[in-house]
Amino acid sequence: MSNKKAAPALEKLQGQAVQNRESLRGKTLILVGAATCGRAVGALDVARVFREEIERLQLDAAVIEVGCMGHCYAEPMAVIYKPGEPGICYGYLNEGIAARLPQDYLVEGDPCAEFALAAMEVHEYIPTFQDFPRGLIEQKAVMEHCGFIDPENIDDYLAVGGYSALAAALDREPSGVISEIKDSGLRGRGGAGFPTGLKWEMCSSSQEKTRYIICNADEGDPGAFMDRTILESNPHLVIEGLAIAAYSAGAGKAYFYVRAEYPLAVERIKKALQQAAGLGIIGKSMLGTEYSLDIEVFQGSGAFVCGEETALIASMEGEPGLPRHRPPYPAVAGLFGKPTVIDNVKTLSYVPLIIKNGAGWFKATGTEKSPGTAIFALAGKLVNTGLTEVPMGTTLSQIIYDVGSGIAGNKKFKAVQIGGPSGGCLPEETLETPVDYQSLSKAGAMMGSGGMVVLDENDCMVEIARFFLDFTQKESCGKCTFCRLGTKHMLDILERITRGAGRPEDIDLLLELAEDVRAGSLCNLGKTAPNPVLSTLRYFRQEYDAHINEKRCPSLMCKDLIAYYILPDKCERSCDACVGSCPVEAIFSNEDRIKVINQEKCVKCDSCLVACPPQYKAVIKVSPPDEVLRREKGVK
Amino acid sequence: MILTEEEKREAVEKSREILSKHDSSRGSLIPVLQEVQSVLGYVPPDAMQEVAGHFNIPSVDVYSVVTFYNQFRLTPPGKNQVKICMGTACHMRGAGTIMESWERVLNIKVGETTLDREFSLERVACVGCCTLAPVAVVNEAVHGKMTPTKVDGMLFSHRLANPKEKEEKPGEQ
Numbered sequence: 001m002s003n004k005k006a007a008p009a010l011e012k013l014q015g016q017a018v019q020n021r022e023s024l025r026g027k028t029l030i031l032v033g034a035a036t037c038g039r040a041v042g043a044l045d046v047a048r049v050f051r052e053e054i055e056r057l058q059l060d061a062a063v064i065e066v067g068c069m070g071h072c073y074a075e076p077m078a079v080i081y082k083p084g085e086p087g088i089c090y091g092y093l094n095e096g097i098a099a100r101l102p103q104d105y106l107v108e109g110d111p112c113a114e115f116a117l118a119a120m121e122v123h124e125y126i127p128t129f130q131d132f133p134r135g136l137i138e139q140k141a142v143m144e145h146c147g148f149i150d151p152e153n154i155d156d157y158l159a160v161g162g163y164s165a166l167a168a169a170l171d172r173e174p175s176g177v178i179s180e181i182k183d184s185g186l187r188g189r190g191g192a193g194f195p196t197g198l199k200w201e202m203c204s205s206s207q208e209k210t211r212y213i214i215c216n217a218d219e220g221d222p223g224a225f226m227d228r229t230i231l232e233s234n235p236h237l238v239i240e241g242l243a244i245a246a247y248s249a250g251a252g253k254a255y256f257y258v259r260a261e262y263p264l265a266v267e268r269i270k271k272a273l274q275q276a277a278g279l280g281i282i283g284k285s286m287l288g289t290e291y292s293l294d295i296e297v298f299q300g301s302g303a304f305v306c307g308e309e310t311a312l313i314a315s316m317e318g319e320p321g322l323p324r325h326r327p328p329y330p331a332v333a334g335l336f337g338k339p340t341v342i343d344n345v346k347t348l349s350y351v352p353l354i355i356k357n358g359a360g361w362f363k364a365t366g367t368e369k370s371p372g373t374a375i376f377a378l379a380g381k382l383v384n385t386g387l388t389e390v391p392m393g394t395t396l397s398q399i400i401y402d403v404g405s406g407i408a409g410n411k412k413f414k415a416v417q418i419g420g421p422s423g424g425c426l427p428e429e430t431l432e433t434p435v436d437y438q439s440l441s442k443a444g445a446m447m448g449s450g451g452m453v454v455l456d457e458n459d460c461m462v463e464i465a466r467f468f469l470d471f472t473q474k475e476s477c478g479k480c481t482f483c484r485l486g487t488k489h490m491l492d493i494l495e496r497i498t499r500g501a502g503r504p505e506d507i508d509l510l511l512e513l514a515e516d517v518r519a520g521s522l523c524n525l526g527k528t529a530p531n532p533v534l535s536t537l538r539y540f541r542q543e544y545d546a547h548i549n550e551k552r553c554p555s556l557m558c559k560d561l562i563a564y565y566i567l568p569d570k571c572e573r574s575c576d577a578c579v580g581s582c583p584v585e586a587i588f589s590n591e592d593r594i595k596v597i598n599q600e601k602c603v604k605c606d607s608c609l610v611a612c613p614p615q616y617k618a619v620i621k622v623s624p625p626d627e628v629l630r631r632e633k634g635v636k
Numbered sequence: 637m638i639l640t641e642e643e644k645r646e647a648v649e650k651s652r653e654i655l656s657k658h659d660s661s662r663g664s665l666i667p668v669l670q671e672v673q674s675v676l677g678y679v680p681p682d683a684m685q686e687v688a689g690h691f692n693i694p695s696v697d698v699y700s701v702v703t704f705y706n707q708f709r710l711t712p713p714g715k716n717q718v719k720i721c722m723g724t725a726c727h728m729r730g731a732g733t734i735m736e737s738w739e740r741v742l743n744i745k746v747g748e749t750t751l752d753r754e755f756s757l758e759r760v761a762c763v764g765c766c767t768l769a770p771v772a773v774v775n776e777a778v779h780g781k782m783t784p785t786k787v788d789g790m791l792f793s794h795r796l797a798n799p800k801e802k803e804e805k806p807g808e809q
Contacts, residue, residue: 072767222722223724301670302706302707303705321704581785604733605737605784607785
């Protein structure tokens with residue numbers, strides 16, 4: 001360690017940043033959520049309209065494109081800070097509303113409460129986020145600044161005290177930083193839950209002087225988007241965490257391994273790295289100390305297995321991403337045979353906060369064995385999908401009903417799928433399970449990276465199991481025979497069942513194969529691949545039985561086991577909505593001008609069911625398909 | 637898909653240009669292939685041979701990397717790229733039906749390009765727009781809440797907007 005201190009150098013930079021932002025003081029700030037989720041529904045158009053209106057009205061205001069606050073259901077969103085008034089968050093925006101707000105609110109003073117989601121502080125007649133159950137349960141640590149700072153401007157991050165933790169860490173011995181992290185009990189948030197401090201210590205005690213550190217941002221679980229959101233909303237937080245980890249482990253080179261499907265995240269990290277290097281925060285003699293760190297971005301090429309650390313290393317070495325045997329662990333012999341620490345985006349995001357606030361602060365939240373908060377991506381049939389950060393130990397029902405506001409469309413809850421393709425489906429009776437590493441694995445799911453997909457009564461559990469197995473089977477790298485062929489065989493059986501060709505002995509065969517695949521696979525992709533099948537068999541056995549024995553899909557989802565049918569007594573003769581909607585011209589009028597579906601032509605695309613006006617609701621799905629024949633005969 | 641001599645020549649030239657900027661350590665292999673794909677839109681056999689020569693490894697090793705990762709394409713992309721999100725949320729809301737509709741109207745299977753190279757059809761992992769499910773991404777624009785009739789409509793309006801292109805295209809090149 002050098003005698004030069006990093007803290008004074010950083011304070012200067014922070015002071016400079018505050019001064020740079022001085023020009024914004026007294027201005028109205030309009031923060032538009034422009035992460036991928038917002039952009040998909042037109043956030044950039046909303047931002048453009050805001051700018052045009054401000055220009056037209058000659059207002060003293062600035063439009064800033066920020067990241068995501070987590071309320072993805074209400075995108076496009078914007079927060080407007082008018083000087084002297086509490087900030088107001090508007091949701092479900094479009095170009096029309098965006099064109100109105102500057103005139104109505106900024107000029108005439110009407111805050112347009114009808115478009116407001118919530119106020120950021122106590123407001124006369126708009127509730128704050130804390131007035132909703134969601135606001136009470138959520139506890140934002142990592143996501144505190146997501147959606148409120150400009151991810152493309154380092155001044156914003158510095159002005160809220162950014163990089164202070166890095167400076168503090170640089171002024172301590174690496175061993176001191178490691179023991180702080182060990183003390184906090186921080187566990188890897190990528191899924192496995194390995195104690196982070198221990199990993200760093202293993203690497204730092206190596207004899208080998210060339211060491212690497214990699215931030216794993218290869219978030220491949222379908223239905224998970226936490227890492228993407230953090231990288232897009234607050235890239236400097238992750239860079240700071242990565243730099244602290246590198247300093248502690250004694251690495252001189254660090255990498256961001258980012259998925260190819262996240263172009264915006266790559267762009268924002270690259271920009272953030274440039275800015276940080278420009279100010280001397282990373283790079284040669286960081287913040288005036290003797291420590292130097294070079295950070296590079298490596299783009300993954302779309303292989304789910306590369307989320308596994310040894311496969312990730314193989315892909316960085318230019319090989320196909322096949323996992324390798326452990327031990328030796330990467331912390332001993334990793335990238336190019338050198339000691340390598342690999343940490344998930346979320347894990348690294350906690351690091352600056354722990355250094356800044358101390359291990360005790362971190363341990364004060366969550367449960368004893370799983371301290372801190374957990375970040376979940378809520379998707380599926382919920383009212384309010386999005387991203388949420390809650391203390392470990394929050395129950396599933398709190399997350400689903402209070403944070404996610406329950407099931408959309410008055411449907412009945414059926415299951416929640418946690419942990420992606422490696423996780424499991426939990427039914428209603430397990431909803432009081434607290435979310436932490438131990439409780440979830442006991443219930444048959446796993447923490448995984450934090451994707452949570454909620455399923456309702458219209459979702460078939462056999463089909464869900466088939467979907468996830470189809471995913472893992474396609475993504476299996478092919479190294480281990482059981483994973484390569486076992487998952488294929490399991491998938492064949494599940495496909496057979498969803499087609500109505502299942503045999504009674506299939507379930508025992510599935511269970512046997514699941515055990516073999518688990519035992520015969522090297523990495524966690526294979527070891528956990530049977531989980532979706534096992535958990536659905538455990539909790540939803542009756543659905544499998546209905547498919548196999550009655551050739552019937554109780555949720556009316558499996559295409560081969562259903563047929564579309566138009567109820568003659570409900571069909572309105574003068575209406576032709578379904579006929580027009582059918583892409584294959586399978587619907588015709590009979591002699592009574594009642595519409596009938598030609599089952600031979602029907603491709604079961606669901607268009608007619610959607611097209612049938614709600615006052616008639618004449619189109620229904622029936623299972624098994626020969627139910628149609630029975631009904632047609634019954635009518636005649 | 638049969639490549640023209642012109643395309644082969646371009647593949648070799650562009651690959652050489654890219655390779656001249658990189659060292660020959662194996663760790664650069666994937667970044668090089670990514671660059672080839674971003675310039676050419678796909679990784680043709682001739683480019684793979686050039687790359688293999690540069691890294692001094694057998695062509696089959698390059699082929700094994702290209703075919704292992706989902707990102708790399710072996711056929712040229714269509715002028716309009718249709719990508720269907722196959723994430724969990726989209727799947728539960730009928731992404732499979734949407735995929736079948738595109739396959740039906742374009743008369744190709746997923747991963748293929750139409751003979752006139754006008755459209756290519758691909759599946760992508762979650763694009764993070766789960767609230768808009770099912771989602772199709774056409775070129776860079778995200779289309780949410782897809783239905784089979786919307787697929788017909790999009791193709792129809794595309795053909796209305798680009799009526800002459802098919803005749804002009806051979807003349808241009």
